Amino acid sequence: MTAAEIPEVVINRLPVYVRALALLELEHRDVVSSQELGRELSVTPAQIRKDLSYFGRFGKQGRGYNVQHLLDTLRTILGLDRSWKMALIGAGRLGQAILSYGGFGPQGFHVVKAFDSNPALIGRREGEIVIEDVQDLGASLQRDPVDIGIVAVPGHIAQTVIDVLVANGVRAVLNYAPIAVRVPTGVQLRQIDPVLSLQSMTYFLKQGGLTQSGDLPQLEAEASGA
Amino acid sequence: MTAAEIPEVVINRLPVYVRALALLELEHRDVVSSQELGRELSVTPAQIRKDLSYFGRFGKQGRGYNVQHLLDTLRTILGLDRSWKMALIGAGRLGQAILSYGGFGPQGFHVVKAFDSNPALIGRREGEIVIEDVQDLGASLQRDPVDIGIVAVPGHIAQTVIDVLVANGVRAVLNYAPIAVRVPTGVQLRQIDPVLSLQSMTYFLKQGGLTQSGDLPQLEAEASGA
DNA sequence: GTATGTGAACTCTTTCACAGCC
DNA sequence: GGCTGTGAAAGAGTTCACATAC
Structure with missing residues (x-):
C-alpha cells in the first residue's frame, strides 16, 4: 500500500546506492553519511535521504547509515536477495x-x-x-x-x-x-x-564552445557554506 | 540562446523521434500526425508537439508533419548530419x-x-x-x-x-x-x-500479483472519447 | 557538534484544452 | 472535418531548512 506511491525514479536509483554500498562494504566501512554517498555518486545528500525515507528510517542522527544494514535492506527491497x-x-x-x-x-x-x-x-x-x-x-x-x-x-x-x-x-x-x-x-x-x-550527446557537442574551452571544466562546485 | 533553455529530457527524446521517422521514410510515408507518432512510440501526442515546439513550427494544421522535412530538421538539430x-x-x-x-x-x-x-x-x-x-x-x-x-x-x-x-x-x-x-x-x-x-526491474517483479494475473494485461487504453 | 528525516517551497515536466489554421 | 502550437493548469520530482536525535 505504501509501496504503490513510491516514485519510479526512486526505485531506479536504489541499485546505484546498492552498488556504492557494496564497494564500501568491501572496504569494511561501518558507517556512511548521505553527504559522503552523495559525493561519491554525484547526487545531493537530500535526495539520498528523501529516497531512503520512502522505505523507513535507516540512519542514526549525528552518525549516518550503517553500511551493512542499509545494503542488506536495499537488497531485500529490490529483490536482490534471491536469484x-x-x-x-x-x-x-x-x-x-x-x-x-x-x-x-x-x-x-x-x-x-x-x-x-x-x-x-x-x-x-x-x-x-x-x-x-x-x-x-x-x-x-x-x-x-x-x-x-x-x-x-x-x-x-x-x-x-x-x-x-x-x-x-x-x-x-x-x-x-x-x-x-x-x-x-x-x-x-x-x-x-x-x-x-550517442545521438543525444551529439546535440551538446554541436553546441560547441559554450562549456568547452570557455569556462574551466570543474567538478560540481561544493558549496561548503552551510 | 533559445537553445540554452531547452530541457535535457526533450533532447533525449529527439533521437527516438528520429528513429521512428526514419522508419516512416522507408515506407515512403509523406505525412504523420503527432497522434500516430505517439501511438507508435507510446508517447502522448501533446508531448511530441510540445517537444517539437521548442525548435520551431514544423507541422501543418489539419495534416500533420512532413516526414522527410521533420526528419531532416531533427537530424540537423541533433548534429546527425555529419559523422x-x-x-x-x-x-x-x-x-x-x-x-x-x-x-x-x-x-x-x-x-x-x-x-x-x-x-x-x-x-x-x-x-x-x-x-x-x-x-x-x-x-x-x-x-x-x-x-x-x-x-x-x-x-x-x-x-x-x-x-x-x-x-x-x-x-x-x-x-x-x-x-x-x-x-x-x-x-x-x-x-x-x-x-x-535488471536490478530495478526485480523490484516490480517482487511486488508480484499486483498487475500480474489479476487484471488483464492490456495495451495503454486508448481513450477514444475526445 | 553532526547528520537524519521530512514538511514546505520550489523547480521541472507533462498534460490539458482551445484558438488558429488547413 | 482534422491537427498543430501553446499558454495555463496540473502533476512530479528535487531541494531547502530545520526540528529532532545521537
Whole structure:
C-alpha cells in the first residue's frame, strides 16, 4: 500500500546506492553519511535521504547509515536477495556477447535458456546451455518459466518475440533491439540502446564552445557554506 | 540562446523521434500526425508537439508533419548530419563486441581508434584499426582527436581512463563500466549498464500479483472519447 | 557538534484544452 | 472535418531548512 506511491525514479536509483554500498562494504566501512554517498555518486545528500525515507528510517542522527544494514535492506527491497532466471532470445553476435558477459552471475542473474532461429546455431552448446529453436520459445517457457527475457534479435522481429514472451508469463524484458517496443501495463521494460545515447550527446557537442574551452571544466562546485 | 533553455529530457527524446521517422521514410510515408507518432512510440501526442515546439513550427494544421522535412530538421538539430569519430578504450571481450557491432556506422558513428593495456592485444588489427597501448591514449588523442570516448574497461580503471579522455579534449563519453563516474560540467556522459536495469526491474517483479494475473494485461487504453 | 528525516517551497515536466489554421 | 502550437493548469520530482536525535 505504501509501496504503490513510491516514485519510479526512486526505485531506479536504489541499485546505484546498492552498488556504492557494496564497494564500501568491501572496504569494511561501518558507517556512511548521505553527504559522503552523495559525493561519491554525484547526487545531493537530500535526495539520498528523501529516497531512503520512502522505505523507513535507516540512519542514526549525528552518525549516518550503517553500511551493512542499509545494503542488506536495499537488497531485500529490490529483490536482490534471491536469484533470477533469464531467457536470452537471439544468440547471434550480440547474444553471444551477452552470454559470455561475466557481470550478471555475481549479481544473481542467470541466463538459463537461449533461443535463435538460425539452424546453424540451434542445438549448439554455449557453456551450460543449449540453444533452442525460437519456434519453441512459448512451449519451453511453459515447461520451465523464467523471470526475465533478454531480447537480442534484429529490430523487425523484436516486437513479435516480446509478445511471445509476455504471452508466456514473462513480466520483465531487457531489450537490446534498437526499436521502440510496446508491452502491456504491468510488464517491465528497459532498453539498452547505445545509439540513442550517442545521438543525444551529439546535440551538446554541436553546441560547441559554450562549456568547452570557455569556462574551466570543474567538478560540481561544493558549496561548503552551510 | 533559445537553445540554452531547452530541457535535457526533450533532447533525449529527439533521437527516438528520429528513429521512428526514419522508419516512416522507408515506407515512403509523406505525412504523420503527432497522434500516430505517439501511438507508435507510446508517447502522448501533446508531448511530441510540445517537444517539437521548442525548435520551431514544423507541422501543418489539419495534416500533420512532413516526414522527410521533420526528419531532416531533427537530424540537423541533433548534429546527425555529419559523422563522429570515436575512440574505444578497452578491447577485451566487451570491447571486441562493440568493435564488431554493426549499428554505429550506418548512423554516422565510427570507432577510429582502440586502446588496451594487454600486451597480447596491443598491435593487433581489428578491421580497419590497430589496437594501441592505453599508455599512449593522451598522446594519440592530441595527434588525432576524436569526438567521443567509449569506455569498456574494468570498473576500477574507468575513472582514470575517463579523466585522461577529458584532459585530452573529449567532451562526450559512453561508459560501459559498471560504476558511477564523475565528469566535469560540460562533458556529456551516458551509462550503458544492463545490471542496473535488471536490478530495478526485480523490484516490480517482487511486488508480484499486483498487475500480474489479476487484471488483464492490456495495451495503454486508448481513450477514444475526445 | 553532526547528520537524519521530512514538511514546505520550489523547480521541472507533462498534460490539458482551445484558438488558429488547413 | 482534422491537427498543430501553446499558454495555463496540473502533476512530479528535487531541494531547502530545520526540528529532532545521537
